[in-house]
Amino acid sequence: MPPRVYYTPESYLKQPFKLLRDMGRDLLASRELAWRLMIRDISAQYRQSFLGLTWAFLPPILMAAGFTLAGQAQVFSVGATDIPYPAYVMFGTSLWQTFTEAINGPVQAVTQAKPMLARVNFPREAIILAKVGEVFFNFAIKLILIVGLFIYFQIPVQWTVILTPVPLIHLVLLGTLAGTLLSPLGALYQDVSKGLASLLGLWLFITPVVYPVPTEGLFGLLVRFNPVTPLLVTLRELATSSVLTQAQEFWIVSILTWVGLFLTWVAFRIAMPYVIERVSS
Amino acid sequence: MTTIRTQPRNTMMQPNDRDVVLAVNQVSKKFCRDLRRSLFYGVQDIASDLVGVRRHSEKLRSGEFWALKDVSFQLRRGEALGLVGANGAGKSTLLRIISGLIKPDTGSVMVEGRVAPLIALGAGFNPILTGRENIYANMSILGLPTREIKRRFDDVVEFAEIWDAIDAPVQSYSSGMAARLGFACAVHIEPDVLLIDEVLAVGDVKFKVKCHQRLGQLRKNGTAFVLVSHNPHSVLNVCNLSIYLSKGRLLAFGETESIIRQYEEDLCLSGTEAATGRMTLPAKSAAESTGVDITSLCFKDEHGELLAAPATGEPAYLSVECNVWEPVEAANLNCQITALSGEYDKVLYLTSASDNELLDLPSGHVEIQMQMPYMGLKPGVYSARISVRQGVRSYDIVESFRFTVRAGKNVSRCLFYQPRAWKTIRHSAALKPY
Numbered sequence: 001m002p003p004r005v006y007y008t009p010e011s012y013l014k015q016p017f018k019l020l021r022d023m024g025r026d027l028l029a030s031r032e033l034a035w036r037l038m039i040r041d042i043s044a045q046y047r048q049s050f051l052g053l054t055w056a057f058l059p060p061i062l063m064a065a066g067f068t069l070a071g072q073a074q075v076f077s078v079g080a081t082d083i084p085y086p087a088y089v090m091f092g093t094s095l096w097q098t099f100t101e102a103i104n105g106p107v108q109a110v111t112q113a114k115p116m117l118a119r120v121n122f123p124r125e126a127i128i129l130a131k132v133g134e135v136f137f138n139f140a141i142k143l144i145l146i147v148g149l150f151i152y153f154q155i156p157v158q159w160t161v162i163l164t165p166v167p168l169i170h171l172v173l174l175g176t177l178a179g180t181l182l183s184p185l186g187a188l189y190q191d192v193s194k195g196l197a198s199l200l201g202l203w204l205f206i207t208p209v210v211y212p213v214p215t216e217g218l219f220g221l222l223v224r225f226n227p228v229t230p231l232l233v234t235l236r237e238l239a240t241s242s243v244l245t246q247a248q249e250f251w252i253v254s255i256l257t258w259v260g261l262f263l264t265w266v267a268f269r270i271a272m273p274y275v276i277e278r279v280s281s
Numbered sequence: 282m283t284t285i286r287t288q289p290r291n292t293m294m295q296p297n298d299r300d301v302v303l304a305v306n307q308v309s310k311k312f313c314r315d316l317r318r319s320l321f322y323g324v325q326d327i328a329s330d331l332v333g334v335r336r337h338s339e340k341l342r343s344g345e346f347w348a349l350k351d352v353s354f355q356l357r358r359g360e361a362l363g364l365v366g367a368n369g370a371g372k373s374t375l376l377r378i379i380s381g382l383i384k385p386d387t388g389s390v391m392v393e394g395r396v397a398p399l400i401a402l403g404a405g406f407n408p409i410l411t412g413r414e415n416i417y418a419n420m421s422i423l424g425l426p427t428r429e430i431k432r433r434f435d436d437v438v439e440f441a442e443i444w445d446a447i448d449a450p451v452q453s454y455s456s457g458m459a460a461r462l463g464f465a466c467a468v469h470i471e472p473d474v475l476l477i478d479e480v481l482a483v484g485d486v487k488f489k490v491k492c493h494q495r496l497g498q499l500r501k502n503g504t505a506f507v508l509v510s511h512n513p514h515s516v517l518n519v520c521n522l523s524i525y526l527s528k529g530r531l532l533a534f535g536e537t538e539s540i541i542r543q544y545e546e547d548l549c550l551s552g553t554e555a556a557t558g559r560m561t562l563p564a565k566s567a568a569e570s571t572g573v574d575i576t577s578l579c580f581k582d583e584h585g586e587l588l589a590a591p592a593t594g595e596p597a598y599l600s601v602e603c604n605v606w607e608p609v610e611a612a613n614l615n616c617q618i619t620a621l622s623g624e625y626d627k628v629l630y631l632t633s634a635s636d637n638e639l640l641d642l643p644s645g646h647v648e649i650q651m652q653m654p655y656m657g658l659k660p661g662v663y664s665a666r667i668s669v670r671q672g673v674r675s676y677d678i679v680e681s682f683r684f685t686v687r688a689g690k691n692v693s694r695c696l697f698y699q700p701r702a703w704k705t706i707r708h709s710a711a712l713k714p715y
Contacts, residue, residue: 009388033421
């Protein structure tokens with residue numbers, strides 16, 4: 001027997017237990033749909049692209065080429081890195097790209113799914129989950145590049161590499177958190193997606209993607225308080241050196257990510273009906 | 282405070298009998314026409330909901346209006362409800378509240394079972410993907426698990442009649458094919474409540490018939506319907522109950538036939554001046570005249586009394602009064618009537634010449650009558666173009682004589698009034714031999 005549903009004007013927060021129950025139910029209910037949407041998006045993406053999988057490799061390679069050339073020409077000086085610099089940049093860029101995909105994913109998904117959202121009442125979690133799945137799929141492809149990189153530069157791998165999925169998942173979740181938080185606003189105002197593009201440019205600059213972690217000055221402080229830093233650094237260290245320099249920061253950011261993700265989810269559920277009301281048809 | 286407010290409302294909402302699948306109770310919804318302000322209000326609503334402040338949704342903010350106001354009704358299993366009303370009456374808003382897409386601003390909605398919106402033909406269709414892939418995506422969005430989709434897949438393709446195109450991308454489909462596929466997906470969900478918004482017009486006639494058959498079958502299986510349509514015929518064919526919405530308010534709720542009649546009459550009569558039914562034209566001087574001038578137009582009853590509005594099924598004589606300067610032989614009265622409601626269809630083209638009635642007009646003030654023993658037109662507003670001619674020569678033309686036809690005899694579900702009489706005849710006391 002299908003459940004009886006009530007729609008009232010009250011805020012969902014007035015009935016927290018019902019809210020939690022609904023969230024659990026919708027998450028379960030959205031698995032299959034999320035899978036379906038992910039397959040739909042990925043196959044559409046590759047079917048309409050000539051270069052296909054190459055797009056996962058090209059940006060890190062180009063970025064690494066650019067920075068290596070610039071570094072050799074002494075345009076700027078990077079400190080010593082544990083692994084050869086081109087590999088460092090490519091590895092870092094692949095991770096950073098995954099993070100930006102995780103942020104952009106929910107915003108794009110909600111904006112693209114507007115007509116669908118305005119007409120059908122399906123578990124909204126599905127479109128976010130589908131995007132998260134897509135991010136992991138894309139990362140899996142980048143993994144080919146990363147593995148090739150490690151072999152080519154003959155970088156020794158530590159046993160701790162088997163722990164790398166943990167910071168990776170947290171990195172993606174942090175991005176998803178930020179993206180999901182912005183997505184309802186992004187559906188209302190175009191400013192969000194435009195602002196996000198500029199913001200990510202700046203964010204890349206204060207993240208140790210193409211340079212090792214700086215220790216001094218205002219810049220060092222900025223980089224230190226950047227939540228992406230401990231996740232990225234820990235991931236890299238687990239793979240290459242197995243000496244963790246930011247373990248404490250890593251756990252703080254991870255816990256905040258999980259808590260924040262839950263709160264974001266609640267906010268997303270509360271916000272969506274109002275967004276749909278304003279954008280629809 | 283809120284809990285006290287909520288409690289009695291919930292108890293009030295408990296439906297009286299177990300068959301109620303949809304209960305709408307005092308539902309209101311407000312909207313804002315100014316986009317900038319509307320977006321801002323949206324953000325405001327989200328913020329107050331997030332911090333748990335009451336957002337006073339029952340009060341209008343500046344620039345807002347009630348798109349729906351205090352609408353209540355109930356729907357039982359297997360019933361079909363039609364929503365009629367002009368554009369902007371709030372029909373689609375009501376459907377969207379029922380499907381849980383947007384929250385009501387006051388009141389509450391209770392739904393039991395799965396709701397499938399047919400508002401969304403082909404929701405989530407991706408033009409690049411094939412029909413097969415899109416069926417899976419679309420039906421997933423509508424809430425069907427994969428194994429159920431697999432089971433119904435063949436039925437959907439069969440219904441949509443796209444066997445040979447099922448593995449081609451949807452962007453290569455004709456618009457009719459895509460619409461058929463969308464409809465086929467939606468009606469194979471087998472929901473408890475089906476919401477249909479103006480979608481019965483997809484495809485060709487054959488497909489429409491099939492759609493109606495499928496809807497009838499679903500209804501027999503206990504699916505309740507809410508149908509929005511501007512076409513009174515499809516409402517009449519599908520729904521036993523109807524709601525008449527106007528500017529967000531529920532004007533009437535009851536049996537479809539009477540609601541439709543009320544809606545049609547309002548639709549036709551609104552916007553017309555309180556006419557006396559007579560149109561008088563200024564007399565022309567000898568210099569302006571072409572020989573015959575129409576001076577007044579009206580309808581009269583069989584006793585020659587002025588009819589402000591002729592009634593369907595009753596006698597009505599169109600009276601054309603003219604000033605005739607010189608006698609005219611074999612004149613021809615030409616009358617072309619257009620329905621102003623609906624799609625501006627030409628409904629009648631009557632000329633005395635085509636009836637082989639040659640009118641001889643003596644000089645002076647003359648009245649020509651077209652005597653109709655029954656007004657065959659449905660209630661509505663019409664415009665008549667009337668001219669007096671002789672052969673190819675045109676004496677005078679009145680471009681538009683607006684008149685209203687009142688409801689007289691019952692013509693619901695009819696295109697026009699058919700005069701008739703009923704009788705039984707006994708041919709013999711014995712039965713016809715077997």
